Amino acid sequence: MKVYSFPRGGLSFEDPTVPPRNSSVVAFLPAFSVIPLTQYPGGRVVPLVSVGDKVREGMLIGRGKESDSANIHATVPGKVVRQVEWKDNENRRCDALIIRMEGAFECLGKKEDNFLKRGINPHELRGLLTDYGIVEMEGSGRPITDILAELSGAGRPQTLVVRCVFDDPWLAADYVLCQERLAAVVEGSFIIAKISGRIERVIFAVSYHEKEMGEAMLAEASRYDIPSSMMLTGARYPQRNRRELELALRDYEKKEGIELGALLILGPSTLAATHDAAKYHRPILDRYVAVGGSAVRDPQVMRVRIGKRIGDLFEECGGFVDDTVTEADYHRHYRFQSTFSFRSLYAPEHDMGTYELAPDGLLNESKFVSNEAYGDNAPPFPLGDLVQYLSAPGRGRGATHTLLAALLPLLFVFPILFRGGGSSPLLQNQTYWSTLLKRLA
Numbered sequence: 038m039k040v041y042s043f044p045r046g047g048l049s050f051e052d053p054t055v056p057p058r059n060s061s062v063v064a065f066l067p068a069f070s071v072i073p074l075t076q077y078p079g080g081r082v083v084p085l086v087s088v089g090d091k092v093r094e095g096m097l098i099g100r101g102k103e104s105d106s107a108n109i110h111a112t113v114p115g116k117v118v119r120q121v122e123w124k125d126n127e128n129r130r131c132d133a134l135i136i137r138m139e140g141a142f143e144c145l146g147k148k149e150d151n152f153l154k155r156g157i158n159p160h161e162l163r164g165l166l167t168d169y170g171i172v173e174m175e176g177s178g179r180p181i182t183d184i185l186a187e188l189s190g191a192g193r194p195q196t197l198v199v200r201c202v203f204d205d206p207w208l209a210a211d212y213v214l215c216q217e218r219l220a221a222v223v224e225g226s227f228i229i230a231k232i233s234g235r236i237e238r239v240i241f242a243v244s245y246h247e248k249e250m251g252e253a254m255l256a257e258a259s260r261y262d263i264p265s266s267m268m269l270t271g272a273r274y275p276q277r278n279r280r281e282l283e284l285a286l287r288d289y290e291k292k293e294g295i296e297l298g299a300l301l302i303l304g305p306s307t308l309a310a311t312h313d314a315a316k317y318h319r320p321i322l323d324r325y326v327a328v329g330g331s332a333v334r335d336p337q338v339m340r341v342r343i344g345k346r347i348g349d350l351f352e353e354c355g356g357f358v359d360d361t362v363t364e365a366d367y368h369r370h371y372r373f374q375s376t377f378s379f380r381s382l383y384a385p386e387h388d389m390g391t392y393e394l395a396p397d398g399l400l401n402e403s404k405f406v407s408n409e410a411y412g413d414n415a416p417p418f419p420l421g422d423l424v425q426y427l428s429a430p431g432r433g434r435g436a437t438h439t440l441l442a443a444l445l446p447l448l449f450v451f452p453i454l455f456r457g458g459g460s461s462p463l464l465q466n467q468t469y470w471s472t473l474l475k476r477l478a
Contacts, residue, residue, distance in 0.1 A: 042271025070344030
């Protein structure tokens with residue numbers, strides 16, 4: 038079977054510090070969750086709950102009112118103990134709700150009804166994706182319904198491309214998701230096609246060394262009435278980039294003698310979330326996250342509730358290899374302001390900017406609020422101006438980052454990739470992260 042790729046160049050590489058791709062581990066539920074109300078580049082969300090209110094798992098707590106905004110839901114049951122805000126590097130206000138977990142779960146561990154059996158028309162399906170806040174989780178973070186609305190003016194034919202291209206070993210989270218939730222990814226693609234009403238073909242773009250995965254997807258897709266096919270792609274980075282993938286698709290179109298028309302390219306995380314919203318009326322509650330790197334003792338792919346702290350993830354992976362810090366280390370590494378760049382390796386056109394983090398501020402005792410001041414609402418971590426750096430994955434933007442930006446609620450969730458040996462000296466500084474983890478615990 039022909040392999041479609043860009044004609045020359047590209048990189049092939051391995052990384053022994055990547056977590057194993059055989060299965061995922063369910064992370065512990067967070068005692069306190071930081072739920073950002075700004076998890077996409079669009080308009081702000083209006084909070085529907087206040088401090089002291091009780092919330093249920095999956096309950097709507099923020100409604101998107103402006104263009105390109107999406108609804109936000111509580112990922113755990115409990116009580117809202119605080120609302121915090123800060124400004125990002127573009128001087129845009131960001132808000133978050135802090136929920137202390139308590140009470141019964143309504144989704145976790147319960148048998149879910151299949152609402153698709155009752156018959157739902159495309160208009161109702163579109164409404165469900167809006168109600169449950171489904172966004173593009175591997176790219177821009179825009180609401181899926183907005184993307185479909187834009188594509189509606191492109192005419193026919195239209196083709197949905199399921200992007201399962203693994204050109205980087207750090208795409209471990211997406212790979213495990215495809216293995217564990219293959220049926221949901223496939224069904225989600227046909228739900229998108231039904232909502233669109235204009236998509237006439239589904240193509241599974243799969244790296245050539247994952248041919249068995251593509252064949253399994255085709256077998257699952259045979260149950261649906263929309264034509265589907267598999268295109269094997271190259272595995273050299275950056276094959277997954279939209280430009281390189283479109284080049285391969287147009288070559289495929291020419292060689293196979295079929296007309297693809299306008300292309301809608303979506304990743305497995307987005308399609309699995311679409312499946313859950315349409316079939317089970319469930320919002321985005323968790324994400325597959327890859328935690329690894331030379332500094333992490335036990336790298337793992339984890340299923341993480343949105344709002345969990347990144348420090349807790351490192352702790353569940355056994356902590357760091359070197360957990361000692363000296364006074365010399367402190368003065369050498371912490372007494373300066375570090376700049377972290379969150380430019381995506383896969384979508385540089387969606388650069389999220391550069392964010393300033395002052396380690397000295399994080400390690401300064403004066404920045405930490407005594408738990409006694411909160412009484413029963415005592416948080417296990419500081420709730421000051423730097424709380425945005427303490428929240429773990431949000432909903433969208435699933436691309437690999439040099440430093441996992443799971444600390445920034447501005448980015449929706451994406452796999453956490455703690456790269457040992459990265460370009461930043463601070464990335465390679467195990468003692469800094471170990472100390473930070475201890476102070477957040």
